[in-house]
Amino acid sequence: MFIHNFKYSIKLLLKNRQLVFWTLAFPIIMAVLFNMAFSNIENSETLEAIDIAVVDDNSFNSSLIYKNSLKSLGEGDERLFNITYTDEKGADELLSEKKVTGIFRIVKNEPVVTVNSNGLRETVLCYVVNEIKSTGDLVMKLGFEDIRKNISSGNKIDYEKEFTDIAQDVLSSDANINNVSTSNMSYIMIEYYSLIAMACMYSGLLSMTLMNYRLANVSAVGKRSAVSSAKKSRIVLPSLLASFVVQIAGLILLYLVLIFYVRADFGNELPKIILLSLAGSIAGLSVGTAVSVMVKAGENAKFTGLVGVIMAGCFFAGMMGVMMKNIVDKNVPILNKINPVAMITDGLYALYYYNSYERFWFDVISLAVFSLIVLLISINGLRRQTYDSI
Amino acid sequence: MTVFNAFLKVVKKNIITIIIYTLIVIVFAAANMQTDNGPTGFISEKPDIMIINNDQGSALSKNFEKYLRENTNIVDIHGSDEDIADALFYRDITCIVTIPENFGKCVISGNTPEVEIRTCGNDFAAFSEMIISQYLRIQNSCAKRIQDESKLIETINSSPNKKAEVNITTKLDTSVMSKSKTYFNFAAYSMMSCILFIVCLVLSSFNELSVRKRTIVSSMNYKKYGFDLFLSSFSYAFAVWVFFMLLSLIMVGKSMISLRGAAFMLNAFVFTLSALALAYMLSCLLFKKNAITGIVNVLTLGFSFLCGVFVPAEFLPSWVLSIARVMPTYWYIQNNELIGTSEHLSGDVRSLLINFLVMGGFTLVFAIVGIIVSGRKRKIA
Numbered sequence: 001m002f003i004h005n006f007k008y009s010i011k012l013l014l015k016n017r018q019l020v021f022w023t024l025a026f027p028i029i030m031a032v033l034f035n036m037a038f039s040n041i042e043n044s045e046t047l048e049a050i051d052i053a054v055v056d057d058n059s060f061n062s063s064l065i066y067k068n069s070l071k072s073l074g075e076g077d078e079r080l081f082n083i084t085y086t087d088e089k090g091a092d093e094l095l096s097e098k099k100v101t102g103i104f105r106i107v108k109n110e111p112v113v114t115v116n117s118n119g120l121r122e123t124v125l126c127y128v129v130n131e132i133k134s135t136g137d138l139v140m141k142l143g144f145e146d147i148r149k150n151i152s153s154g155n156k157i158d159y160e161k162e163f164t165d166i167a168q169d170v171l172s173s174d175a176n177i178n179n180v181s182t183s184n185m186s187y188i189m190i191e192y193y194s195l196i197a198m199a200c201m202y203s204g205l206l207s208m209t210l211m212n213y214r215l216a217n218v219s220a221v222g223k224r225s226a227v228s229s230a231k232k233s234r235i236v237l238p239s240l241l242a243s244f245v246v247q248i249a250g251l252i253l254l255y256l257v258l259i260f261y262v263r264a265d266f267g268n269e270l271p272k273i274i275l276l277s278l279a280g281s282i283a284g285l286s287v288g289t290a291v292s293v294m295v296k297a298g299e300n301a302k303f304t305g306l307v308g309v310i311m312a313g314c315f316f317a318g319m320m321g322v323m324m325k326n327i328v329d330k331n332v333p334i335l336n337k338i339n340p341v342a343m344i345t346d347g348l349y350a351l352y353y354y355n356s357y358e359r360f361w362f363d364v365i366s367l368a369v370f371s372l373i374v375l376l377i378s379i380n381g382l383r384r385q386t387y388d389s390i
Numbered sequence: 391m392t393v394f395n396a397f398l399k400v401v402k403k404n405i406i407t408i409i410i411y412t413l414i415v416i417v418f419a420a421a422n423m424q425t426d427n428g429p430t431g432f433i434s435e436k437p438d439i440m441i442i443n444n445d446q447g448s449a450l451s452k453n454f455e456k457y458l459r460e461n462t463n464i465v466d467i468h469g470s471d472e473d474i475a476d477a478l479f480y481r482d483i484t485c486i487v488t489i490p491e492n493f494g495k496c497v498i499s500g501n502t503p504e505v506e507i508r509t510c511g512n513d514f515a516a517f518s519e520m521i522i523s524q525y526l527r528i529q530n531s532c533a534k535r536i537q538d539e540s541k542l543i544e545t546i547n548s549s550p551n552k553k554a555e556v557n558i559t560t561k562l563d564t565s566v567m568s569k570s571k572t573y574f575n576f577a578a579y580s581m582m583s584c585i586l587f588i589v590c591l592v593l594s595s596f597n598e599l600s601v602r603k604r605t606i607v608s609s610m611n612y613k614k615y616g617f618d619l620f621l622s623s624f625s626y627a628f629a630v631w632v633f634f635m636l637l638s639l640i641m642v643g644k645s646m647i648s649l650r651g652a653a654f655m656l657n658a659f660v661f662t663l664s665a666l667a668l669a670y671m672l673s674c675l676l677f678k679k680n681a682i683t684g685i686v687n688v689l690t691l692g693f694s695f696l697c698g699v700f701v702p703a704e705f706l707p708s709w710v711l712s713i714a715r716v717m718p719t720y721w722y723i724q725n726n727e728l729i730g731t732s733e734h735l736s737g738d739v740r741s742l743l744i745n746f747l748v749m750g751g752f753t754l755v756f757a758i759v760g761i762i763v764s765g766r767k768r769k770i771a
Binding site: 017018021022026029030033034036037038039040041042044045046047095096107110111112113114115116117118119120122123124126127129130131133134135137138141142145146166169170173174175176177178179180181182185187304308320321322323325326329353354359 | 418505506510517527545548554555558559562564680692696701704705706
């Protein structure tokens with residue numbers, strides 16, 4: 001009886017095209033779309049060499065500090081600028097065609113920067129020009145200070161060497177910065193994590209569809225099941241197991257796409273990720289069961305409603321914009337503490353970003369408690385459903 | 391009138407869906423309509439950083455903090471280490487600078503104290519590192535010559551206040567244009583969803599075999615029936631366009647009442663026509679109403695992700711943009727970009743017209759495919 005029900009439950013699920021689309025195909029389509037849209041977004045956030053034009057005239061050539069500094073900033077693999085040396089007209093053309101971020105020129109011995117608009121690249125250009133100007137002034141100040149000291153102590157002075165040494169000293173001075181950043185800073189991963197969470201929660205659609213077949217007040221099959229001699233547990237448990245099996249198959253497909261096509265970074269924590277996905281899928285199954293049992297509405301209304309609720313959960317968990325999860329976590333933390341999509345997303349995020357596992361286990365336990373509460377509510381609802389007539 | 395009433399019934403039944411799509415555009419556009427800088431002059435971008443100063447008593451560490459305050463936005467994150475780490479991950483801050491305990495003493499004694507930084511690795515983080523590095527280099531080279539703390543601070547501070555002259559060429563109000571562009575880009579998703587979802591639902595109801603058979607055998611003039619369907623669909627699509635244009639007046643403001651505002655609206659209208667034609671074609675191709683939600687979702691999300699609605703087109707890989715060219719949304723977004731960034735709109739009329747023509751071409755192709763498929767179906771019925 002158990003195996004018979006299980007087999008037919010699987011058949012029922014796989015023959016329902018709408019269900020197959022939402023639970024198996026939709027997450028994969030979204031993963032492909034995410035990959036296409038986000039594959040370049042973080043690369044474009046890095047500070048690449050900035051294209052600038054320098055007006056190469058007599059004024060520029062006589063301002064040695066700018067000439068030499070810009071030359072050194074435009075050399076090497078880690079250069080800050082890609083410099084085009086040109087005349088006034090050429091520089092203006094390059095800027096108007098947006099081929100360069102800005103123009104550097106010397107006017108009346110003072111540096112002048114021309115940019116098209118405001119922006120980070122433009123700011124960096126201005127900052128660097130200001131710093132060259134400041135460093136030049138500082139070299140002069142320190143140089144005169146040294147010369148004054150040497151004169152007062154009666155030492156012989158080589159002016160040119162004095163200034164060159166100081167300039168060399170300032171430019172080669174070590175900042176001694178220890179960068180302890182971690183490499184796991186890709187916030188786009190949150191998109192994929194919330195997608196996995198969505199796929200886990202879509203198991204609710206599977207369990208809800210099967211439970212609708214078992215409920216006398218929803219379907220004709222349910223009426224026949226209700227009057228049969230079979231125990232409710234023998235009807236309900238195979239349905240839940242079948243939903244779980246189909247869900248796992250869907251998740252495996254999604255993970256295959258994410259690992260081999262999208263190349264999402266899951267680190268070396270695969271067992272824990274599997275555990276979290278299973279816990280998430282159980283949470284989804286329990287939600288679907290509860291909606292089917294507790295909500296008195298038609299099949300379509302329940303389906304649309306559940307998809308809507310899951311999508312709302314995804315929205316708060318950051319699927320439609322990574323920052324949303326952060327905004328909710330900061331301002332209405334309770335919302336994501338009771339949102340199973342956010343619990344799954346947060347658990348995956350904790351595994352990716354943090355070295356410790358406290359936050360991960362907190363999310364797993366939260367999911368388990370959530371599932372238990374929702375399942376208890378469903379069981380309580382199911383136990384009370386008896387009909388004299390319907 | 392019968393057709394029109396049926397249309398209104400479906401709209402009423404799906405009003406929640408329409409409200410949700412409207413809320414999406416409001417939430418997303420509002421979240422992304424951050425105030426840009428105005429056109430009046432050059433304003434420097436400042437990275438958001440956090441400072442952990444473990445050498446509070448030292449004047450040198452305070453001077454370092456002061457320099458960072460002048461060149462960056464200092465953000466204070468109150469909470470646990472986890473909250474700070476989260477803020478870095480989500481780019482609330484781009485860099486955490488930790489000034490060590492013995493910073494001041496170390497500098498005075500001629501050594502170079504190690505300053506620890508933790509960044510999120512983006513362009514603003516790189517700029518923060520540049521600012522920090524610049525100060526420390528100046529400080530260290532001054533400290534080799536000056537051992538008196540107050541004189542050292544005075545010398546360091548004498549240099550960073552020199553500013554070069556900066557000229558900005560744009561005459562555009564980039565703040566307003568950025569807002570308008572963001573709104574109209576996001577509106578593409580919501581407008582297309584509202585039109586595709588409802589028009590497909592209504593037209594596929596009329597295309598159902600049993601309804602079609604009844605219509606064919608009825609006394610109703612077939613041409614009038616077809617015209618009524620077209621008029622109802624067009625009226626609905628027009629109403630959606632009017633609604634989103636009115637919403638743009640609220641979201642963007644008075645600047646919509648201008649030549650550029652009119653250009654944005656015209657672009658949205660041409661796009662609405664393509665969406666309407668696409669809805670007509672889909673309703674002729676689809677056999678089951680159940681499939682509508684799925685297909686409409688995949689199409690609208692697909693168009694939006696690949697054409698630059700959710701992710702700005704400049705961040706999309708070139709191969710994705712090549713694929714996007716076969717979608718009307720791409721040409722709509724291209725026009726929005728032109729309208730929002732062009733210094734002289736009159737100079738870009740040709741490009742604008744080409745994009746309009748491509749959208750018109752899509753409208754025509756969708757309509758022709760729909761007419762052919764619906765003609766075939768009529769024969770089958």
